[in-house]
Structure formats: C-alpha cells, structure tokens
Amino acid sequence: MTAFLQNLHPVVQALLATCFTWGMTALGAAxxxxxxxxxxxxxxxxxxxxxxxxxxxxYWSLLAPAIELSAGKSVPAWVPAVVGFLAGGLFLRGIDxxxxxxxLGFATSEAEGIKTNWRRSTLLVLAIxxxxxxxxxxxxxxxxxxxxxxxxxxxxxxxxxxxxxGIQNLPEGLAVSVALRREGLSRRKSxxxxxxxxxxxxxxxxxxxxxxxxxxxxLPYALAFAxxxxxxxxxxxVIPESQRGGNTDLATMGAMVGFAVMMLLxxxxx
Numbered sequence: 001m002t003a004f005l006q007n008l009h010p011v012v013q014a015l016l017a018t019c020f021t022w023g024m025t026a027l028g029a030a031x032x033x034x035x036x037x038x039x040x041x042x043x044x045x046x047x048x049x050x051x052x053x054x055x056x057x058x059y060w061s062l063l064a065p066a067i068e069l070s071a072g073k074s075v076p077a078w079v080p081a082v083v084g085f086l087a088g089g090l091f092l093r094g095i096d097x098x099x100x101x102x103x104l105g106f107a108t109s110e111a112e113g114i115k116t117n118w119r120r121s122t123l124l125v126l127a128i129x130x131x132x133x134x135x136x137x138x139x140x141x142x143x144x145x146x147x148x149x150x151x152x153x154x155x156x157x158x159x160x161x162x163x164x165x166g167i168q169n170l171p172e173g174l175a176v177s178v179a180l181r182r183e184g185l186s187r188r189k190s191x192x193x194x195x196x197x198x199x200x201x202x203x204x205x206x207x208x209x210x211x212x213x214x215x216x217x218x219l220p221y222a223l224a225f226a227x228x229x230x231x232x233x234x235x236x237x238v239i240p241e242s243q244r245g246g247n248t249d250l251a252t253m254g255a256m257v258g259f260a261v262m263m264l265l266x267x268x269x270x
Contacts, residue, residue: 014143017162018205022198024166028173029194038178040245046171047242048251052258053168060266061161062227066220080220088228101127128176128197134229136201140208164262
C-alpha cells in the first residue's frame with residue numbers, strides 16, 4: 001500500500017486512505033446479512049476494543065508528533081498540543097449538542113442534540129456518524145502532514161493510523177447495522193445505512209489534509225485537534241456504551257487489547 005501511495009498528492013492519499021476506513025465500516029455492516037443478532041458481551045468487548053484503538057491512536061499518531069513538531073518553535077512545545085487538544089474536544093462538544101443522535105442500547109428518550117421527531121434508526125446512524133468525524137479528520141491530517149517534510153511525519157505512520165482506524169471501524173459498522181436490523185429494518189437497509197455512517201470519513205479526511213497543506217504552521221494544532229476530538233468521542237460515548245451492558249471487565253479488557261494493537265502497529269510499523 002505504501003509503495004502505491006508514495007507518488008500521490010497527500011490529499012489524494014488521504015482520500016484513498018479514508019475510503020479504505022469507510023470500506024471497513026461497510027465490511028462490518030455487511031455482517032448483518034449473516035448475523036441475526038450480536039451477543040451483548042461480544043458487542044461490549046468490540047466497543048471497548050474500538051475505544052482502546054482510538055485512545056492509542058490519539059497519542060502515538062497525533063499528540064506525540066504534534067509535540068515533536070512544536071519543538072524549537074517560538075512557543076513552548078506543549079502549547080500547540082494543549083490548545084489543539086482542548087479545541088478538538090470543544091468542537092465535538094458543539095456538534096454533540098447540536099446533532100440529534102442516539103447511542104446504541106439507549107432509550108429513545110435519552111437522545112442527545114436538538115430535539116426532533118426523527119426515527120430511532122436515523123438517530124442511531126447519526127451517533128455512529130459522529131464517531132467517524134474525528135477518525136476521518138485524524139487520518140486526513142496525518143497524510144496532510146507529509147507536506148511539511150518533517151521527519152516525524154511519515155507515510156508509514158499515516159498508513160498505520162489508517163489501518164488502525166479501519167480495524168476499529170469493523171465493530172462499529174457491525175454494531176450499527178445489527179442495531180438497525182433489531183429496529184425492524186430489512187437486512188439491505190440495515191447494511192446501507194450502516195455503511196453510510198462511514199461516508200463522513202472521506203469528507204473529513206480530505207478537509208483535514210487540505211487544511212494543513214494550505215496552512216502548514218497549524219499542523220501541530222491540527223494533529224492535537226484531531227486527538228482531542230477522538231478522546232472526546234471515546235470518553236463521552238464509546239466507553240460508556242461498552243460499560244452499559246454490565247460486562248465491565250470484558251469491555252475494559254477489550255479496550256486494553258485495542259490499545260495494545262494500535263500501539264503495536266504504530267511503534268512497530270509507523
């Protein structure tokens with residue numbers, strides 16, 4: 001994959017990489033054609049796994065490079081990391097308050113965002129879509145960083161991040177499609193809307209890559225911004241969802257495994 005991508009423009013690289021992560025969401029959603037239901041214990045482990053991957057990616061692929069890129073600049077190295085990280089969280093908080101959505105396993109009365117009369121299935125899809133915004137953004141920024149020429153921004157690291165995000169998109173696509181099937185949608189519609197939740201990733205990826213290429217000085221802030229947005233999603237949504245079924249130890253082990261897998265990918269191959 002790296003050899004194929006290396007001669008392409010970073011924005012094109014970001015588009016292809018996020019199409020891959022979108023495809024992994026679709027692959028997970030396709031399980032609805034073979035699975036009638038998903039065991040709650042399995043779901044909680046997979047949600048924990050996804051959360052662990054996102055936490056590890058936030059540090060190894062985003063925050064650590066942001067700090068390294070800031071070294072020797074006119075402001076202390078921690079400033080872009082802290083400012084960008086908090087700004088990413090505030091950005092997702094704003095979307096979270098505005099976008100109507102419903103987390104998996106929650107009652108319709110617990111829907112968040114602006115109050116609407118939208119169907120429960122629509123709110124479930126929007127919740128997973130919200131997860132995917134920072135993921136696509138993170139991949140896009142990682143590829144856009146290649147334009148900086150910094151030794152800490154490598155194609156291998158960006159590809160590794162895309163692979164890690166793609167791996168954790170599998171359980172997300174599975175979870176939403178099975179949940180939609182449970183709501184009474186046909187298998188075909190459950191798959192369609194499940195994979196559709198990942199479509200935002202190529203959009204966010206291209207925007208993220210283009211933004212840092214146009215304004216390279218914001219790169220450390222952009223990396224930390226993507227990390228803050230992902231951590232917000234993990235703490236506010238993914239982890240609580242994984243713990244809601246009562247399988248707390250299993251979900252926690254899933255998070256540990258997910259973190260270890262992403263750390264392994266980044267340190268060994270990134």
